[in-house]
């Protein structure tokens with residue numbers, strides 16, 4: 001089966017490409033794509049409709065064949081997985097109608113959630129070795145645009161001479177492995193010890209979708225700065241000595257340090273409590289569904305729900321949201337998240353923390369951000385906009401991402417953080433005035 005795509009519009013970036021494949025697994029490659037693209041798209045024909053992982057870094061939508069119309073503009077027809085096209089055809093996404101009520105919207109959410117947590121293909125799961133090889137080769141080509149931060153360590157520290165490295169860490173999927181039960185997403189003692197040591201070398205912050213107290217309960221390190229609720233609940237240092245006035249409420253921590261707390265969505269608290277209760281009520285009939293109160297946002301978990309009920313669960317979330325026009329919906333790894341419609345995200349939280357640390361001029365600082373999920377993309381963009389920062393996606397499968405580099409899983413994250421600590425300690429003893437970019441740690 002061959003499907004050549006000459007143009008995609010309607011929410012997706014425009015691109016050219018060619019889908020090819022057999023019944024089990026289809027593959028798309030986009031030779032004309034730039035560096036930031038994943039270098040391959042995997043389509044799975046085994047699902048009810050053929051789903052595609054988003055193929056471009058900036059594309060938030062999922063190209064799902066069931067929700068795509070193939071048009072000659074005058075003669076639209078719905079494409080099916082058995083369609084065969086041998087010459088380029090323009091395709092157009094179905095027009096979105098009222099959000100939160102349209103079936104296609106639920107498919108989009110579900111497709112986007114799947115794309116955030118694509119399954120690994122293992123030959124022992126019944127897939128053919130060919131499928132396994134194909135997956136491996138797609139990952140290999142993806143690595144070309146998101147090289148491993150371990151093998152590119154030199155690139156990370158290249159510009160750090162006389163500059164301050166600041167480390168930002170996401171929690172779930174970055175410091176702790178993804179697990180079925182969100183209450184049991186513990187980080188290992190080794191990871192905790194590594195992060196503790198890291199914080200003695202560099203200012204270190206955890207930026208999580210969880211509520212701040214919850215993420216602190218997991219991490220248990222007082223030496224870090226924390227931003228919970230996707231950055232909407234920040235507790236950081238207040239170093240206004242350089243003249244920059246940090247927003248937020250100033251106070252002192254137990255050690256007598258000046259701290260600042262900032263909660264840009266404070267007035268939404270009553271509404272968030274209300275939507276939490278409504279979501280609990282409306283989703284309780286769906287086996288495996290759970291709702292997590294993350295203080296300034298609410299997470300609906302799909303991970304323990306059978307896929308055949310995902311649409312129904314998404315519909316219920318959509319129904320609840322109709323009554324809350326000032327809240328909006330985002331998606332992550334098998335979760336839908338309801339949050340205030342304010343212009344604040346993990347990227348803005350990173351910027352806030354850098355400023356409150358006294359780095360209003362980003363040329364003095366090398367911010368590193370490690371994260372695995374959709375909401376980390378805002379932080380990646382922010383980091384990329386700084387001159388020498390480094391954005392690192394944690395993923396063992398190809399994903400559309402703005403991150404510059406990648407690490408496969410929390411174990412590699414730990415290895416990378418250890419490497420940073422070693423490099424810092426080695427440097428303190430030996431570096432003196434030697435130019436740092438001559439060292440290669442690989």
Ligand SMILES: O=P(O)(O)OC[C@H]1O[C@H](O[C@H]2O[C@H](CO)[C@@H](O)[C@H](O)[C@H]2O)[C@H](O)[C@@H](O)[C@@H]1O
Pocket residue numbers: 170171172173177178179180181182185207208209210292294299301303332333334335337373375
């Ligand atoms: O920003 P993060 O720290 O990555 O938080 C994002 C969400 O993480 C958690 O959910 C994810 O991890 C769970 C435990 O491994 C997993 O069961 C779930 O499927 C993942 O999406 C957390 O429970 C959410 O509240 C956070 O928003």
